[in-house]
Amino acid sequence: MDEVLKELAALIGQKEPQKRVDGYWFEATHLDPVALAEAMLNNQFRLSTTSAIERSDGETDIIYHFVKHELAINVRTTTKKQKLPSIANVLPSANWIEREIQDQYAVTFEGHPDPRPLNRPNEMPVGFFRKEIAEKVMKEREAK
């Protein structure tokens, strides 16, 4: 179990992952998600999902949550000018996950095989979960 952690630590360049109640947390400012996805696929990890958290400086934090039996690993990274390489070609399960973040937080995943909107209605602008757009859109809805 710990050789996976060592391999990851080497990949990300951060020595010690933070051990919390719900698994290991890695912080990685500059990370190549495709390499991370391939490493995880070789160790038969499953990508539970990817969470996007809005940051004040207009960027978005992306956390990749991997899981295998009782080992949960979460890797947090930040987008560079709202862009991040897509891992949908390596892990097909990431296809819908990235499309949804694309709709909600306006993060563009380069190299995504099928970047159509997933569940965003056409009336909604891209990234309508971000604070200021959400406020505007909810006010419009209230007005109707």
Add this chain to the structure above:
Amino acid sequence: MNGIFSKLINISRRRSPWVYRINAGSCNGCDIEVAPCFSPRYDGEQIGGVLQGSPKHADILLISGPITLRTRAMVEDVYNQIPSPKAVIALGSCPASGNVFRGSPTVIGSAEAVIPVDLYVPGCPPRPQAILEAIQTAARMLEKGETRSQKEVKND
């Protein structure tokens, strides 16, 4: 002769309420309460009710869910496909007011804004027998001509 004939048709509207269910963005709590209405314990068939597969064969529309933006066109389209006289029953609080989803940008929140609603069944979700009682009330409204589809036909 015409009086008896139309009286017979009115009575037959109450006796055979054919029902069609449409899910307009609901959390499917109300939808799983419609299926038991036709299971042995409550058996909608004892009042003549049948759950139909096509809107064209139905005359009572059960609508559930807070009408999300993408289902709005679908709801209008299905409502127009149902031949009049027809009645609309709003299942639960979502079609009435949007329930907990009110204020969300992708939800219209009230079925009244899309189609004329005849009956509201409160509850989240309402019990199957409340839905059956609503079907019976709607069938009685169809008989007396009190549904909005019949009233609108009268005055325009």
Add this chain to the structure above:
Amino acid sequence: MPYTIPLGPIHPAFEEPYKVTLSCKGEVVEDCQVEVGFVMRSIELLAQRRNYIKDLVLVERVCGICSNVHASTFAMAVEKIAGIEVPARARYIRTIVAELERLHSHLLWAGIGAEDIGYHSMFMEIYFLRERVMDILEAISGNRVNYGMITLGGVTRDVTDPKSILAVADEVHKKLEKVVIPIFTKDPTIIDRTKGIGILTKEDALAYGTVGPLARASGIEEDIRESFPYAAYADLGFKRVTLDSCDVMARVVVRALEMLESVRLIEEALKNLPAGPIRTGDVPLEIPAGEATARSEAPRGEVFYYVASNGTDTPARVKIRTPSFVNIPSIRAMVKGQYLADMPLIQASIDPCCSCTDR
């Protein structure tokens, strides 16, 4: 000449609106496009603008059939952040309600599956049995669906008379053994409609990241109640059910055996239900800043919650990942070369829950 036939968004075989566009040649299906998003109520956006008590009620309405699982996973994540300790009796009651919900969800799926292949008598038998489970849930929680049992740090209502639940659990157990399982596994018409239909190989299941009974029917040994035991699953001991024949029949059998396991868990939990309080008193309104993830096993698979709080009484971020979000795309892998007539049964065998997928 290939033609495309749309199933849905309004279709009698679908409980909820989602669109499957099949491109098929004659009666054989070549490929399909799945389109979702009809039930998007942007619940995560609303959850980030309401306090934790309101959020528990909101999150419970993500999906009507697995409402309790969403509330308990959200509560688990917040309890991890705030370090709230749930008393033993509350953990047992959460397990009992979760397993009762799994029973009613699997029975609902079996009924709808039987209705999809035109087996109306089986639908009637299963739904009559399911009414017994719904009565118990109504007696415990006051409502047949959306039970509202979960609150931060415990449960809102106590289980007052375990005997009636034991009676129902016993009856469901007998009915499953004598009626449901023999018919679903031996009846010629059902075998003819489910054997070798809608194959999802283990590689496809892994690649699409499928979870729950769908994955366990394709040979993946993964169950959150075993790998991350939450509530009272550690003390009750849980046996996972896995098959590897990968077809619709395997999913039927996996869900049937899981129902038996649920009945055993309920009886086990009721027998040694510990005394004590059902909720902790000191639950603050403002949750200290922090972030946590929580996983639990919904009837359809792994539900995953990520909650980040910023010290106020409103969460900063709530991310919900539901099992149908990864199970529905795997329809494409199952549909190649199947008959058009099998399509409703194949999509029903996944037990898709679009209100979970679109949130």
Add this chain to the structure above:
Amino acid sequence: MNIFQIIFSNFGKRSRTRRPEDRVPYPTDFRGELDHQAEKCVLCGTCVYVCSPGAITLETEEKNGFWHYDAGRCTFCGRCVEYCPTDTLSFLSRSAPNVSQRTDQLTTHAIEYQHCKRCGAMIIPLPYETLVRIYHSEEAAQHAIQVHELCERCRSRVQSESMKSGISGTRKN
């Protein structure tokens, strides 16, 4: 036990259907129609804080306050009944009735303010049952009832005077 045995056994027995009007009995604490006793309500707003769909709204004027409730918006989750400090809200054990007009689902209860005994300011005193619950005993509640007829300012002044006279009493002897 194949399907034919089942359907023939069904054919032999009576039908398992209930007439539509023969209601399945409601369980003891069923979450049905919400009932609000206006005299016990103190317009504290806890129910507004916990009501997720926002079905309960308060409106205060100087003479009296209003408690608005919309059954069409309520999701019958039971949080307001659970968190209400004065047990004003409770569930009736029957479902809310089916209505054809949305306006029939709105209810409004007016709650009268009362005058503070000393300074005449507008207050709503706590109901007696809540006092018994807070002070855990009848006679303590009896004693507290006079103090609770006053507004906060008068109550603090009255209590500080009684404390002062108590202290001066001890200092004298």
Add this chain to the structure above:
Amino acid sequence: MTSWWLKAIFSLLLWPGLITGALFGWFLLWMSRKIIARLQGRQGPPFYQPFFDFWKLAGKKTIIPRGVNPFIFYALPVISLLSVVLALALLPVPGGSAISFEGDLVLLIYLLEMPALIDILAGYVTRSVYAQVGAVREALLTIAYNLPFLSALIALALRLKTFQLSSFASAPISVATVLAALALFLALLAQMKVNPFSIPNAEQEIVAGIHVEYNGLPLALFELTHALELSTLVGLIACLFIGPFTSIWLKIFIFLLVAALVIILLNIAAAGTARLKIQRAFRFYWTWGVVAAVVVFIAALVL
């Protein structure tokens, strides 16, 4: 000459024509819905249900789908209703039918094929994808169930060496008639689209099958045709057994008894099975159908 016309009109409209045929058909429909309900342990509809279903549908406004010629939309149900009423009038029911001539068996077979053909045509006329798939399935099913149906009738005709239906009704009951009735019952399952073969109107797969776009009065006429078709086919099977009895009341009693027995058997099969796929139904009829046909021919000719 006019008296023949009068008797023809009487048998067309009253006995065994439209009115009694419809009431008898509605009664049989109610009986089958009630039996299926009681087999599933539920209450089931009241006895007047099909009657009110028909009048409610007749009272509804009709919506013609876009791009469908209204004349054809209305004409199809009327033609199929007329053909079934004519077929019903030919039946040698106990009261004796006015229209009876050499070769009316062939006319009956032709008229009973009309509703199926009209359904297939209706499937394509209404331009709905679901209706077209339903029409294809209906066409396949007609080929499948016609084998036992036609072979039973032809075997009986060969045995009695006449194509006159009234001789069918007066022939003595023998093993051949029982086997022919069984073959007819086998075909009845698919003709009435009852559950093992309810493929063309499969609600789950193709919304509502062939009549998905039909509503209001045309749909009411189609339902009435379905009821009349049921009473014709059940009457056909029942009238094979009224031969040796003399008094008119005994004939009617046996006729109703056999009809009730056929309906009960029909619904036990419906309640006890799931819907088969069209390929499986085809294979069923081309194995068991062939066996039934051969047995009936042997029984009719040899015995």
